[in-house]
Amino acid sequence: MGEDGKCFDVAIDHGFFNERSFLGGIEDLRQAVGTVVTAEPDAVQLAPGAAPILQEMAGRRKPSLVMRTDVANIYAKELPKVLFSRLAGRAVEQALRLDAACVVVNLLLLPNQPELHQACVDNVCELKPECERMGMPLMVEPLVMQPNQRAGGYMVDGDIDKILPLVRQAVELGADIIKADPCDDVREYSRVVEVACGVPVLVRGGGRAPDEEILSRTEELMRQGASGIVYGRNVIQHENPAGITRALMAIVHAGATAGEAAKEIAR
DSSP, X not given: OOTTSOEEEEEOOGGGGOOGGGGTTOSSHHHHHHHHHHTOXXXXXXXXXXXXXXXXXXXTTOOEEEEEOEEEOOOSXXXXXXXXXXXXXXXHHHHHHTTOSEEEEEEEEOTTOHHHHHHHHHHHHHHHHHXXXXXXXXXXXXXXXXXXXXXXXXXXXXXXXXXXXXXXXXXXXXXXXXXXXXXXXXXXXXXXXXXXXXXXEEEEOOSOOOHHHHXXXXXXXXXXXXXXXXXXXXXXXXXXHHHHHXXXXXXXXXXXXXXXXXXXXXX
16 A cells, blocks of 8 residues: 555456466566556556566565465356366465565355355465464455356456445455455445445456546546555556556546546656
8 A cells, every 4th residue: 555545556467367368468577567667556466476577676666566366267258167266375475475565365256156256265264364474464356257158258247236245255254455346336336445344445447448438437436435446457458558557546646537647648
């Protein structure tokens, strides 16, 4: 978190999930991380094997590391016969060695897949005492997804009535930070913040969207009480990743409007 309690975490951990489509914009991972770092977001989210790319960089204003701890196989257009969500080995120890500021884990909810949800609950329950013992903040990502046969792959479900109980479950499992879906009507997002009971809520960016849409949505989410954002594809697949990062930082930390922030893209 920044000194103002707000945070912009740029997610560049997509390669962890074994999906070709997720590599757009990050085929050259060193270049992608380096470009984002120049815009000085608060944090960069990476998997354990990629985290050294960030941590080997020099500079006092280098973003903090948020380390992804779990890998899943749920993102293809056709689901495999057996679904899994698995923790990296000794994830919190790895995060400490990598000087991470936080670890993040999914709490997945797919239709008619209770075993997957149970695996995610088990992951959170395993991580929480280790995080407490080692003083590592735990970010939990409640992720509600649409039926695969209808949405055809990695498509979130913005139904607030599904998001609210999953966010509360994450809080009561011990999350120190929540990374949650946006709801269909962002003007209702204060309800998500409320149900988190004081745990900071960072909002996921989801799929690639036009600049005007992503900037105006972010402005409204911050107005609704979000503590920040975790955006991936809307940064790494942007034609100017550093510029869009600066624009989003202006909204998150300076309270800029979408129109004011848009000027940062071309700067």
